[in-house]
Amino acid sequence: MTTNRQFNLKRRPEGAPVADDFALEGAPLPKLADGQFLIRNHYASLDPAMRGWMSDADSYMPPIPLGAPVRASTIGIVEDSRAEGFAKGQWVMGLNAIEDYSVGTLGGFTQPIDPDAVPSVTNYLSLFGAVGMTAYFGLLDVCEPKAGDVLLVSGAAGAVGSLVGQIGKIKGCTVIGIAGGAEKCARLTARYGFDHAIDYRGKDRAALDAAIRALAPDGVDVIFENVGGDILDAGLNNLRHGARIGLCGLISEYNAPGPVGARNLWQLIVHRASIRGLLVADFVPRFAEGAVQLGAWAAEGRLIVDEHIDEGLDNALPAFMRLFEGSNQGKMILKIA
Ligand SMILES: NC(=O)c1ccc[n+]([C@@H]2O[C@H](COP(=O)([O-])OP(=O)(O)OC[C@H]3O[C@@H](n4cnc5c(N)ncnc54)[C@H](OP(=O)(O)O)[C@@H]3O)[C@@H](O)[C@H]2O)c1
Known part of the structure; x- marks a missing residue:
């Protein structure tokens, strides 16, 4: 050529x-x-x-x-x-x-x-690129999940989200995924082993809020946020005391014509919760460590x-x-x- x-x-x-x-x-x-x-x-x-x-x-x-x-x-x-x-x-x-x-x-x-x-x-x-490393370090280092925690993942059927939920299961969390459509939600539970799935399509903020509350009546310990907008707002309304939010992405806002913003930040104060932005590039020096663990989990059939x-x-x-x-x-x- x-x-x-x-x-x-x-x-x-x-x-x-x-x-x-x-x-x-x-x-x-x-x-x-x-x-x-x-x-x-x-x-x-x-x-x-x-x-x-x-x-x-x-x-x-x-x-x-x-x-x-x-x-x-x-x-x-x-x-x-x-x-x-x-x-x-x-x-x-x-x-x-x-x-x-x-x-x-x-x-x-x-x-x-x-x-x-x-x-x-x-x-x-x-798995071994930015996507796998974002899921691995974003969840484990930024959100610090513990066994027994309830983990809420948005954009859950996507590249990062599907790995985050599966890593959450490996770490002993109860995992709730939010994705668009019945087919993707079925994939979350049947293929990736999430405990629960919420279809966000056709739901306004109040309906999303209610759907999360129905599955996690005591609130969520960790949110891995990929989407923002109403989905983040609904998550903020369902925090447990000391919850950690890893802000990975805001895809629902990337094509928005004007400024957008979370509306329920008050809940961070109520629940002494933290929200932390994460950038995968910060973990480059540790990529080899992430690759070894992700590769091992995939080889064992624990990560799809x-x-x-x-x-x-x-x-x-x-x-x-x-x-x-x-x-x-x-x-x-x-x-x-
Ligand atoms: N901070 C970092 O270092 C870092 C690194 C990598 C990725 N990210 C972020 O991680 C997120 C996921 O990235 P990815 O590469 O794994 O992409 P992906 O999840 O494979 O694909 C994007 C998915 O986002 C969902 N989506 C798109 N528009 C939406 C909307 N308006 N409302 C709700 N959901 C919407 C769609 O799934 P549905 O069918 O479920 O709507 C779509 O399949 C993005 O926000 C990205 O910016 C951050």
Whole structure:
């Protein structure tokens, strides 16, 4: 291939991203300098966080520049190299972009991976990638669940949420998951072993509040929050004394046209509860520790990992939008090569 097809950000989305915000464009293949290597991207991770990177609001990372390919974690194979330790044919993973080819730099974020060490190389984007590490460290380090705790997980049938609930079960919690639709709720209990599931669709804040109270009349000890909005508000209304809330994501708010905010924060005072934002990047130095434990649980059959793989760079936008429509069944991945 002589052209590098890139899924470029042309305009900052207002509300839900639309086709005119992006363009699939060709660029010449990048030339390598000393210390660089050329990666043929095979898979890109599609993450809700990318919606934030498309915006120029203040964040933990600079916005994707207009005209540049959309930033994403990718895995691929080194096709050419001027960097020691990155030989042709080596599989690598790094924070690159949705494009055929990316350039890695010695000492940068892109690291070698071993496809023979895992059931599928895509597991580096699910269980052993940011998703698995978010679930593992976000739940265990930030929320500190104890055996017997009631754990409430929103976005529960998704990539992070499904792992959080399963880890909660391994740790002896009673796990309640909130997800959209009867099919996903059935998956929570039948496939992932959650104790209870709540279908949030068609429920307003009061109905959500009542549904949580019916399953946890004494309140919840831990909330792993992926969604925000009414779902977070309903959780806040059902806290037990000393509850811990790990604020992982606010997906219901990412495409909101204006500011949104939790309305029941008073309950944190009533119940001496804490809420803590978490960012998976803070745990990078401990990823190896997380990978060993997650890999062991998966090998023992105690952790089910689902991946939803769509194909083709021209499907990048519809595949990404599945995250907001809820039509992904597991970790959302785009197959590029
Ligand atoms: N803080 C960190 O370091 C970190 C790292 C990774 C991910 N995250 C966050 O974790 C959350 C989950 O990410 P993921 O990668 O695992 O995605 P995911 O859960 O696999 O996919 C997103 C899911 O969110 C649900 N959703 C979308 N819009 C919603 C809405 N308006 N109301 C309620 N639910 C909605 C949908 O499920 P339903 O069908 O159930 O609606 C959808 O399938 C996101 O908030 C993400 O930003 C944070």
